[in-house]
Amino acid sequence: MDTHTLTKHTIYLQRHNLLLDTILKTHTLKLFLLTVVITSTITLTACDTRPVKPEQPATEGLRPVTEEQATLSEEAERWLLRADNSDNQTEQARYRVLAARSYIEADKIDLARQQLETIKRNASPTADKTTVAAISLLSADIAIAEKNSILASQFIAEASPVTREQQLYFYALKADLDYLTGKYMFAVDRRVQLDAYLIDEKDKNRNNKKIWAALSTLSTTQLNNQRTDNPVISGWLDLARVMRSGQKNISKLENDLLDWGTRNPAHPVSKAFLSELIDNYQADSLTAKHIAVLLPMSGSLSKVSAAIKNGLLSAYYNDADASIKPAIDFYDSSDDSQSFRQLYEQAIDRGATDIIGPLDKxxxxxxxxxxxxxxxxLTLNYSENVFNNTENLFQFGLSPEDEARQVAELAIRQNKLRAAVFYPDSDWGMRLNKAFSEHYESLGGKVLAVKNYTTSSNDYRRPIRALFNLDLSDIRHRRVENIISARTQSEPYRRQDIDMIFLAATHHSARGIMPAFKFHHASTLPVYSTSHVYTGKINRDLDRDLDGLTFCDLPWILQNTSPLKKVFIQNWPRQESLTRLFALGIDAYHLxxxxxxxxxxxxxxxxxxxxNIQLDENNRITRKLLWARFKGGKPVYFEPVLPELTDVTQTSSENKP
Structure with a gap:
């Protein structure tokens, strides 16, 4: 960072005084914390509670440990040492919980679970309320880390925190559960309230990061639509909009941040977090780039490559940061006379600092x-093995499996806990079925019916009847007729134990399947799908049969305010079927x-x-998509309604077939 930049940065932070008194200490949280039992309850003599030295799972040893993970693991070891040196069972449980929380933050869930099991094993049948609460709270924390919102909700409901530390932990877990279930502004509100009660600067910084994560998860439309009377939350929203704008135009970010500081001089965001945020944004933004793009410009993938290239170049010419625009070279990877490795080395020899491509798996x-x-x-597809340990390898693409998993997440958030899956008898269909079913069940749902359909026919009656157990209904009807020796009128009765359908289909198949679902007595069952059911172009006549179908899709398709959309339509009107690949090229450039x-x-x-793009632990790009539902043959964007979570133990006994 040059002297001028550093000076502006310093002036900005000096302007930004942290006045904790401006926090709105919400009445509910204040009363909540006033109920804390300050004095310790009767402690019990502990049984042998020497710390179980956590054994590193073999899979964890394969991944390089980051500096932050190493620091958190050392912190956990210190807490375990204190547990080892304590003769008090309640105190031991507290230290183990703190160690487990460090392990969870370091993404070492198995080690956190080891501590939970140790606390349970060492707790006597008459363990005090503090230890019982510790078990419930840590169980909820682990469930949240494993993205099991249903189980986490049950543990939180069971928890009765005793100490002030447990009360704060409890409230933080409720915020984490809000985040996990997609209630991002609820999470922001809880954590803004929580901030007023945090004393340690590290805790405040950690809380600020959680607030920022929730705000960053919002789509641009959601972020811009937020309104609040709370000045602290309003300041956070303002900061999020400034930083969001800075991702597209880094050169004006500093001035925008100074303006934000002027508008919010008493905002309680921590200096440490704000300084880190600014530094991280600017760290790579002012460096001159030389991008090499390696794509197959001929052969079977040539049209795909052309669409990506057009998107990438459109983003380049539309880039407002003229002072730091990169140099871009294109290499044809379809030339059999040169391997990808040779092209890669050639690009580096010519000065490439970053490479986009390859496209083939x-x-x-x-x-x-x-x-x-x-x-x-930055690849433009994904490897078959999810685990990635290659330094400097980042994977990006339009993964249908990711979309299927997002359908599973929305269904769980909407209390749809018993699913049927209808998918094509193809490799693509099997992949989507596997991705949805495994993720859905890992989140607490149950897949109760699975049926595939042939892609060589437009007649879906037989597999749909099997999916809904309608043939069994007919058999029961015939048995009744045989018993009474008379003809009777009967309406086929579909199975009643499912509350949603996941449909894996292209737009062509979906147009035939949705009417067939309705004909076979499933008009009231919600149907969810992926972006593949929509061509990306409004066609009310052909898509009218899709009415009621909910699907996820790109912001480029559902909420597009980008000037590049007009560029695409004007210059490549016959390539509308490749519009999502054009968007992929745009994002590849900015990434x-x-x-x-x-x-x-x-x-x-x-x-x-x-x-909304994030990088996972395997350096694979994940994308949070938007939601739409067909109405009158047209997809209508909507923000899903997220009810309170249902206890899975109650729903599992209802509506048996």
Whole structure:
């Protein structure tokens, strides 16, 4: 950072005094904390509670440990040492919970679970209320880390926190559960309230990151639509909009931040977090880039490559940061006379600092087997093996499996806990069925019916009848007629134990399947699907049969305010079927400048045309999509209504077949 930039940065932070008195100490939280039992309850003599030294799972040893993970693991070990030196059972449980929380933050869930099991094992049958609460709270924390919102909700409901520390933990877990279930502004509100009761600067900084993660998860439309009378939350929203704008125009970010500081001089955001946020945004933004794009410009993938290239170049010419625009070179990877490795080395020899490509899975699989790459490589597809340990390898694409998993998450959030799956008898269909079913059940749902359909026919009656058990209904009807020796009128009765359908289909198949669902007595069952049911172009006549179908799709398709949309339509009107690949090219260009920020910060998102983008622990891009429902043959964007979670133990006994 140059002297001028550093000076502006320092002036900004000096302007930004932290006045905790401006926090609105919400009445409910204040009363909640006033009920804390300050004095310790009767403690029990502990049985032998020597710390179980956590054994590192073999899978964890394969992944390089980050500096932050190492620090958190050391912190956990210190808490375990204190537990070892204590003769008080309640105190031991407290230290183990603190150790487990550090392990959870370090993404070492198995080690956290070991501590939970140790606390349970050492707790006597008459354990005090503090220890019982510790078990419930830590159980909820682990369930949240494993993204099981149903189980987490049950543990939180059971918890009766005793100490002030437990009360704060309880409230933080409720905020985490709000985040997990998609209630992002609820999470922001809880954590803004919580901030007023946090004393330690590290705790405040951690809380600020959680607030930022919730705000960053909002789509641009959601962020811009937020209104509040709370000045602290209003300041956070204002900051999020400033930083969101800065992702597209980094050169004006500093001035916008100074203006934000002027508008919010007493905002309680911590200096440490704000300084870290600014530094992370600027770290990679002022560096000159030389991008090499390696795509197959001929052959079977040439049209796909052309759409991506057009999107990438459109983003380049529309880039407002003229002072730091990169140099871009294109290489044709379809030339059999040169391997990808040769093109890669050639690009680096010519000065490439970043590489976009390859597109084919075979080459990406090979890259994923290497230990490290000389420069960052952003692929445009994903390797078959999810685990990625290759330094500088980042994977990006329009993964249908990711979309299926997001359908599973929305269904669970909407209390749809018993699913039927209808998918095509193809490799693509099996992949979507597997992705949805595994993720749905890991979140607490149950897949009760699965049926595939042939893609070579438009007649879906037989597999749909099997899916809904309508043939069994007919058999029961015939048995009744045989018993009474008379003909009777009967309406087929579909199975009643499912409350949603996941449909894996293209737009062509979905147009035939949705009317067939309704004909076979499933008009009241909600049907969810992926972006593949929509062409991306409004066609009321052909899509009228899709009415009621809920699906996820790109912001580029559902909420597009980008000037590049008009560029695409005007210049490539006959390539509308490739519109999502054009958006992929746009995001690939901008991600080159945001990968470092995404990698360093677990709370970081990039607001892209293909979705709200985050980097997972395997350096694979994940995208949070938007939701739409067909109405009158037209997809209508909506924000899903998220009810309170239902106890799975209650729903599992209802509506038996």
């Amino acid at each position: 075979t080459t990406i699989n090979q890259l994923a087997q290497q230990r490290e790459l000389a420069v960052p490589v 080159v400048y945001n990968l470092d920020y995404l990698k360093k910060n677990s709370y970081a998102f990039y607001d892209g045309q293909t979705g």
